[in-house]
Amino acid sequence: MTTLTEPVPVPGHIPPEAVYDFDLRFDPGLLANPHERVRELLREAPPVFWTPRNGGRWVAIGHREIFDASRDPEHFSSSPMPKAEMEALMASLPADMPRIPQAVPILMDPPEHTRYRAPLQGSFSPKAVQARKESIRELANELIDAVVADGHCDFIPAVAEPLPVRIFLRMMGLPEARLPEFRDLVHEFLAATLSSDIEAALMGRKVADAMLDVIQARREDPQDDLISLLWATEIDGRPMTLELMEDYAVLLFIAGLDTVINGMGFGVRHLAANPELQAQLRADPSLIPDATEELLRRYTFTIPVRRVAQAVELGGWQMLPGDWLALYLPGADLDPREYESPEEFTLKRQGKAHIAFGAGVHRCLGSHLARVELQVLYTQMLERLPPFRLDPQRPAKFHSGNIIALDSLPLRWD
Ligand code: HEM
Known part of the structure; x- marks a missing residue:
């Protein structure tokens, strides 16, 4: 049995009606069947509530409220502390301490x-991403073909992890032989983000160190990769620095x-549980882009965090500077005030994106790449595997934090 995080006392400005006890990491319902628990939250809790768990924080689960907060960076800041405080903290660190990379621009306002953000934009445009599609398909095929004859696999370690890591290595111009090292780094990074902010910051250094040799090599000898492209960009007319290269590299990894x-x-997981949907998409692969969007909506899984920078009202509650707000996107996409029958998977859902x-200035820069990776994966899975199903003996396992995540997803096929 998992233990919940210790509750903290309710601060004076939080009215009792705003309090709902929900542990974003260890809630047992969330770990058993995440999106069903999210639907229950939407029924039981107000669109914005305050939980005494996880250090005490506001949680927005309503679509409208999340949309409004995402588009208001003046009140809801992405930076973990005010700029002056951050500068004072940096100045107080010992000069011989290794530099901690900052994930720019995701932690900036x-x-x-x-x-x-501007220098990254071109490399993630629809056109740039389309150019990578065939290479993504080739990597997906290799991973799927390696398990076809077995009749079963744990989808997470067999395909879902190595595929994006290999795509990342290729884009950045890192050798593919370093796949095991980078898979370990992903695991370590995840464990660090779940343990403490300090561990996560130190892990950022480790990720940057893993790429440092290639970052330095590309400065003198540019190749056809993202690291070389970034070296060639300027910010405010100033040339790129090694520090900023580290920051961008860590951002893209995270x-x-x-x-x-x-x-x-x-x-x-949804496809494996729905053989009729598999059959429909196999018969007409042109439906796969629509299916990809509806799967993203039905199982939204990231939870960005904001710091309240100025007093503000959201969802009828008064928030004060220094409060934390989790933008619980999985709630927004299952909000019955926004979507008709949100629990249903509807291939041709009309009108609502x-x-x-995310939304607002931080809206995902990699969304086109993510879409292509997902569409190619579904296409190749449906083309190369016979109908696949969940393994009834070994149910999927989940964990949660700033993301609702799958640890394992055993599949079977005949
Ligand atoms: C299905 C996959 C993905 C999902 C669901 C997703 C989701 C998100 C969300 C919700 C945000 C906003 C965070 C915030 O508001 O604080 C974001 C930002 C971002 N994403 Fe993604 N993402 C995905 C894949 C990717 C990929 C493949 C890349 C590129 C390598 C990427 C790069 C970024 C970057 C650079 C930002 C920061 C943008 C900024 O701060 O302006 N993402 N993503």
Whole structure:
């Protein structure tokens, strides 16, 4: 049995009606069947509530409230502390301490955020991503073909993890022989983010160190990869620095791996539980892009966090500077005030876009790449595997934190 995090006392500005006890990491319902528990939350709790768990924080689960907060960086900041405090903290660190990379621009607010996001934009445009599609397909096929004859696999370690990591290595220009090392780094990074902020920051250094040799080599000898492309960009007319290269490299590692792994996991879990949907998509693969979007909505899984920077009202509650707010996107995409029958998987859902990639200035920069990775994976799975199903003997396992994640997803086929 997992233990819940210790509750903290309710601060004076939080009215009792706003309090709902929900542990974002260890809630037993969430770990047993995550999105069913999210639907229960939407029935039981207000669209925005305050939980005494996880250090005490607001949690927005309503679509409208999440959308509004995401588009208001003045009140809901992405930076973990005010700029002056951050500068004072940095200045107080011993000079010989290894530099801790910052995940720019995801932890910045406008106008700074805009300047640091711009250099990445071109590399993740629909056109740039389309150019990578065949290489993604080739990597997916290799992984699927390696398990076909077995009649079973644990989808997470067999395909969902190595595929995005291999794509990442290829994009960054890192040798594919380093796959095991980078898979270990993903695991370590995840464990660190679940344990403490300090562990996560130190892990950022380790991730940057793993890429440092290639980052330095590409400065003198550019190749056809993202690291070389970033070296060639300028910010405010100033040339790129080694520090900023580390920051971008760590950002892409954090933002682009664990996310796709779980997107694939939840999508394939739904397909495995629904043989008639598999049959429909096999018969007409042109439906796969629509299915991909509806799977992203039905099983939204990331939970970005904001710091309240100025007093503000959200969902009818007064929030004060220093409060924390979790934007519980899985709730937004299952909100019955926004979607008709949100629990149903509806291939041709009309009119409403999902919020799985967030909203506002931080909306996912890698959404086109993520979509292509997911679409290619579903296409190749359906083409190369016979009808596959969940393994009744070994149910899927989950964990939770800033993301609802799958640890294991055993599948079988005849
Ligand atoms: C299904 C997969 C993915 C999902 C669900 C997802 C989701 C998100 C969400 C919700 C945000 C907003 C975070 C916030 O508001 O604080 C975000 C930001 C971001 N994502 Fe993704 N993401 C995915 C894949 C990727 C990939 C493949 C990449 C690229 C390698 C990527 C790169 C980024 C970056 C760079 C940001 C920060 C943008 C900014 O701060 O302006 N993501 N993502």
